[in-house]
Amino acid sequence: MPEETSVDLRLGTRADALRVRLRALLAELLPDDWTTSFSPDPAVQSVVTRVVERLAEEQLLTLSWPEEYGGAGTDIWQQAVLREEMWAHFEPRGPQYMGLNWVGPVIMEVGTPEQKALHLPAISSGQAVWCQGFSEPGAGSDLASLQLGAELHDGEWVLNGQKIWTSYAGLAQWCFLAARTGRGAAKHDGITIFLVPMDSPGIRVVPIESIMGEQHLNEVFFDDVRIGPEAVLGEVGRGWDVIRRVMKHERIGISRYARDERVLAALAGHPSLAEPAALHEYARALVHARVARLLNYRAVALNDAGRLTDREASIARLASIQLDQEVAALALDLSGADALVPDPSAGLLGHVEDVFRYARSATIASGTIEVQRMLVARSSIEGDRRAS
Amino acid sequence: MRRDWPQAAVAYEESVTRAFDALGGVDLARAAEADRTRREALAAPALDRLDLRGLDPWGEEDESAAVMLAVRAAGAVVLPWPLAHELAVPADLRGDVGGVHLTSGDVERLDHADLLRDAVAVDLDRGVARRVTAGAPRPAPLDPFASGVVLGPEVPGVDAARVTAMRMLLDAFWVTGALATAADLAVTHARDRQQFGKPIGKFGEIRWRVADLSLALDGLEELALHAWWLVRRGEARSADLLALRVQMIEAANTVLANGHQVMGAMGLCEEHDLTVIDRHLQSVLHRPAGRIASTGLLARAVAAEGFDGVYPVAAWR
Ligand SMILES: Cc1cc2nc3c(=O)[nH]c(=O)nc-3n(C[C@H](O)[C@H](O)[C@H](O)COP(=O)(O)OP(=O)(O)OC[C@H]3O[C@@H](n4cnc5c(N)ncnc54)[C@H](O)[C@@H]3O)c2cc1C
Numbered sequence: 287m288p289e290e291t292s293v294d295l296r297l298g299t300r301a302d303a304l305r306v307r308l309r310a311l312l313a314e315l316l317p318d319d320w321t322t323s324f325s326p327d328p329a330v331q332s333v334v335t336r337v338v339e340r341l342a343e344e345q346l347l348t349l350s351w352p353e354e355y356g357g358a359g360t361d362i363w364q365q366a367v368l369r370e371e372m373w374a375h376f377e378p379r380g381p382q383y384m385g386l387n388w389v390g391p392v393i394m395e396v397g398t399p400e401q402k403a404l405h406l407p408a409i410s411s412g413q414a415v416w417c418q419g420f421s422e423p424g425a426g427s428d429l430a431s432l433q434l435g436a437e438l439h440d441g442e443w444v445l446n447g448q449k450i451w452t453s454y455a456g457l458a459q460w461c462f463l464a465a466r467t468g469r470g471a472a473k474h475d476g477i478t479i480f481l482v483p484m485d486s487p488g489i490r491v492v493p494i495e496s497i498m499g500e501q502h503l504n505e506v507f508f509d510d511v512r513i514g515p516e517a518v519l520g521e522v523g524r525g526w527d528v529i530r531r532v533m534k535h536e537r538i539g540i541s542r543y544a545r546d547e548r549v550l551a552a553l554a555g556h557p558s559l560a561e562p563a564a565l566h567e568y569a570r571a572l573v574h575a576r577v578a579r580l581l582n583y584r585a586v587a588l589n590d591a592g593r594l595t596d597r598e599a600s601i602a603r604l605a606s607i608q609l610d611q612e613v614a615a616l617a618l619d620l621s622g623a624d625a626l627v628p629d630p631s632a633g634l635l636g637h638v639e640d641v642f643r644y645a646r647s648a649t650i651a652s653g654t655i656e657v658q659r660m661l662v663a664r665s666s667i668e669g670d671r672r673a674s
Numbered sequence: 675m676r677r678d679w680p681q682a683a684v685a686y687e688e689s690v691t692r693a694f695d696a697l698g699g700v701d702l703a704r705a706a707e708a709d710r711t712r713r714e715a716l717a718a719p720a721l722d723r724l725d726l727r728g729l730d731p732w733g734e735e736d737e738s739a740a741v742m743l744a745v746r747a748a749g750a751v752v753l754p755w756p757l758a759h760e761l762a763v764p765a766d767l768r769g770d771v772g773g774v775h776l777t778s779g780d781v782e783r784l785d786h787a788d789l790l791r792d793a794v795a796v797d798l799d800r801g802v803a804r805r806v807t808a809g810a811p812r813p814a815p816l817d818p819f820a821s822g823v824v825l826g827p828e829v830p831g832v833d834a835a836r837v838t839a840m841r842m843l844l845d846a847f848w849v850t851g852a853l854a855t856a857a858d859l860a861v862t863h864a865r866d867r868q869q870f871g872k873p874i875g876k877f878g879e880i881r882w883r884v885a886d887l888s889l890a891l892d893g894l895e896e897l898a899l900h901a902w903w904l905v906r907r908g909e910a911r912s913a914d915l916l917a918l919r920v921q922m923i924e925a926a927n928t929v930l931a932n933g934h935q936v937m938g939a940m941g942l943c944e945e946h947d948l949t950v951i952d953r954h955l956q957s958v959l960h961r962p963a964g965r966i967a968s969t970g971l972l973a974r975a976v977a978a979e980g981f982d983g984v985y986p987v988a989a990w991r
Contacts, residue, residue: 291735292680295903363675370984548985555990559977562970569973570924572981573897573917579984580896581889587677601889656878662888663881667865667873 295583301363308346308371315340316378319630321637323380324501326456334380338412341379348386348410355394356410362590366583370544377540381454385409385416388535389462393481395531396520401481405460417458417484419449419506420529427657429464430473430526434508436465436480443467443480443518445488445511455491455504458484462532468523477525480517487511497643536652537599538586542606543578546613549641550575552634558620571609571616578605597665600658607648607655614638614645677899683739690747693720699751700855700947703954706754707818710811713789717755726757730765731840735906742847742902749851752954754819756786758844759793762837771829774837775806776962778971783812785957787821795825796834796841798962798971803832816956835912842915843905845958846898846922852951853891853929859948860887860936867938874936883932890928897921913979916972923965926955 296302315337323334341347350365351357377383390409393401408414425432434447445465455461461482468476482489488511494503520528550572559565585602588594617638618625629636649655694702697720706713721727724744731741741761748757759773773790778798787793787808794803809822864875864884874880901918904910930952934941941948963971980989 291906292676292678292739293735293899293903294676295900297675374985544984547983551983551985551987554980554987562973565973565977566966566969569917569969569976570920572976572983572987573920573924573972576900576917576981576983577893577897577921580900581893583675584677584892584896587675597888598892600885601892604885604889605893656882659882659885660878662885663864663875666861666884666888667875667881 297363297367298361300361301367304360304364305367305371308368311340311344312337312371312375312378316375318633319636320378321376321628321640322499323377324454324499326500331380331457334378334382335412337378338380338382342410342412347379347382347412348390350386351390351410352394355390355406362586366541366586369538370541373541374544374548376545379412381415381417381457382409382412384418384454384462385414388532389416389460391535392528392531393519396528398516400516401519405481414460415454415458416460416462417452417455417504417506419452419455419461419463419482421451422448423450427654429529430477432464432466432477434463434465436467436478438467442512442514445480445482445508445513447508449506449508450503451494452491452504452506453502455484455506456493456501460484461489461506462519464525464529467525470523474526476523477529478522479519479525479528480513481519482511482513482517486513497646499640499643502647537594538582538589539603539606539652541582542610542648543575543582545641546571546609547575547579549613549617549634549638553617553620556620556635558622564620567616568620571613574605574609574612578602578609581605595665595670596661597670600661600665603653604655604658604662607658610645610648614642618642679743679899680736680739682736683743686740687743687747690724690726690744691750693724694747694751694753700950703752703754703818703950704944707813707950707954710788710813710819713754713786713819717753721755721757727760729761731761731844732764738902738906742844742898745844746847746851746854749848750855752852752951754954756790758841758848758958759786759790761844762841764833764837764840767832771832774841776838776841777825778962778967781825781961782822783817783820784808784823785817785821785961786819787823789819794829794832795823796832796838798838801834801838803829803834803837805829815953818954818957820957839905839910839912839915842919843898843901846894846901846918849922849926849955849958850891850894850898852955853894853926856929856933856948856951857887857891859941859946860884860933863937863941880936883936887929887932890925894921894925911975911979911982913972913975913981916968916975917981919963919968920965920972923959923968926959927965930955 345358348356349358349360349368353359393405422432436443436445461484463480463482464477466476467478470476488509490507492505496503559568581602585598588598621638625638628639702716706716726744729737729741731738756773762774763771771792771794773793775784775795777795787806793806795806796803805826807824807826812820812822864880865873867874897918901914904914933948937948940946977991978989981987
């Protein structure tokens with residue numbers, strides 16, 4: 287067939303080469319029983335540090351950033367491969383992915399020169415851990431109803447209130463915080479974003495034990511926390527615009543399908559697949575994994591062309607999160623009751639219980655499945671909205 | 675990655691769509707079902723004007739893409755003509771073989787068998803082609819163009835794997851078209867139909883159904899594009915085509931069931947296109963194998979061949 291075709295679904299030689307390189311690097315750096323970066327255990331965090339430092343050294347940490355901010359001038363498919371391989375290997379950059387994926391990029395877009403100078407080098411060298419302070423006890427899916435208050439006293443902002451579900455709050459040095467500084471006609475008005483040092487007096491982090499394990503969920507209490515005006519990101523009262531930018535950068539969600547494909551590949555030839563009913567379910571999951579990957583690739587391509595709408599973004603997400611739960615349940619079921627207890631000597635399949643526990647949150651975190659369905663339906667029925 | 679269909683193929687699809695819409699769209703299927711002797715008169719002149727039956731799905735990229743999209747456009751009106759059957763015959767065999775049926779095990783009936791001259795039935799399990807002799811028409815609501823058949827001796831010279839792959843690919847495009855029409859009907863109804871003083875599309879339950887059918891349809895579209903590309907590159911294995919078939923059937927079940935639910939009682943009427951599409955699609959969804967049997971075929975193919983992916987599954991049998 288001719289060399290140059292209209293349709294070519296390969297990711298490209300640069301992306302393929304990066305995949306090979308990343309796998310070699312991770313094989314070298316990660317312990318065999320690596321399954322989580324969500325742990326305060328110093329042994330775990332030293333692995334994260336090792337991976338992050340090495341990625342920074344090899345110019346792979348800020349792969350997706352513009353070159354002027356230390357990015358590597360890569361194409362979108364190299365970035366897709368990086369997302370896939372990191373997620374397939376249980377995100378060994380730990381909490382750093384937040385800084386890289388959206389904190390840094392949003393600071394580039396709306397930050398002051400001082401904020402850029404303070405934060406971007408720390409993120410791009412893998413030294414700063416961030417957490418996202420959005421959700422509150424009364425503000426979940428309805429984020430704009432958040433109440434944590436910020437009042438100006440003698441040139442300083444005083445923060446009072448509570449955040450919840452804050453991942454990595456116990457490890458973070460910085461919080462990307464959404465607070466209420468006023469009220470307007472709409473509940474989206476009067477929100478302001480603050481970049482808050484987590485060691486500020488008056489901040490208290492209380493871990494929440496959960497099915498997923500440590501560090502995933504925390505409460506963060508703000509009690510007369512005083513910060514200077516330099517902590518405001520963007521305009522006072524226009525924080526919703528900043529949040530929309532965050533959401534835009536998070537539109538191409540995490541590549542859950544990549545870990546699912548890795549788990550499915552590890553199950554190939556498993557003795558339980560001798561049972562035809564099991565093999566049927568396994569085969570269906572393979573189809574769903576391929577479909578989820580292709581729908582995610584479509585979103586990446588459309589995003590690059592400036593044509594991504596809520597419809598395709600949320601369809602990709604719906605496919606991924608449902609796949610995650612399907613594969614997790616299947617893997618645990620095929621592995622039998624002994625797999626309810628982790629077995630560090632059994633490689634990936636020794637940790638299907640971890641995969642299963644984590645997958646419970648797939649349809650809740652970063653916008654619930656119900657909200658994703660709403661977005662798809664609204665976009666289909668009432669017309670598409672392009673990402674702003 | 676480049677994932678946009680060639681412009682020429684897209685333009686051709688539009689002309690095919692216009693041609694069938696001008697002839698009445700889904701009414702063609704209704705008319706053919708009312709009098710099956712009219713299938714030729716209803717569909718063939720338009721197909722010939724479009725030069726569609728002469729196109730080669732194994733041809734150059736533009737031509738091959740045009741075939742896929744044209745079959746999708748024909749599927750969009752469930753055209754009462756065995757187009758995928760005809761187009762799955764390789765160019766060098768078209769003089770001797772009029773169409774390809776797929777079977778899995780013994781069959782007593784096949785769709786449009788009375789219309790296709792010198793058709794063969796390729797058995798998925800045994801990989802052999804046999805001559806089809808049509809018997810009496812045996813129409814039924816879910817199998818409007820069925821005829822009794824007798825399968826004769828093996829026909830040599832048919833590359834069973836090749837034609838099987840092409841027929842499965844064409845079927846997926848056909849079904850994609852039909853489901854896109856069904857999805858459009860549901861989405862439009864969700865926007866227009868008012869109950870309790872507002873459009874039903876404002877209700878969460880209806881939005882849920884619209885989201886699920888959109889996801890199913892888009893997933894099938896992407897997988898069909900991917901499978902076509904694999905076939906063109908000579909990289910498609912039987913597991914890839916069977917995966918497409920499984921997704922096709924699951925997507926159809928999701929789109930049709932949710933589509934009916936969104937439409938309410940109106941969608942069940944013969945006057946409504948959704949019912950005609952639903953009934954006329956069942957043949958391709960069940961031949962050569964329905965959901966469970968197709969999944970079984972896929973499962974065996976995966977064990978024997980593996981399955982490609984970011985983390986490829988290795989074969990183990
Ligand atoms: C693992 C994990 C990590 C997280 N990390 C962070 C973090 O770092 N920072 C942060 O700020 N937040 C974080 N979150 C919080 C997350 O963003 C919220 O859980 C999410 O937005 C949903 O809010 P909620 O849990 O309060 O559920 P609710 O919004 O109370 O929803 C409860 C149920 O009602 C449904 N529902 C709500 N509104 C509607 C509607 N309009 N129509 C139909 N159904 C509706 C929901 O879909 C859900 O099923 C995390 C959550 C998880 C699970």
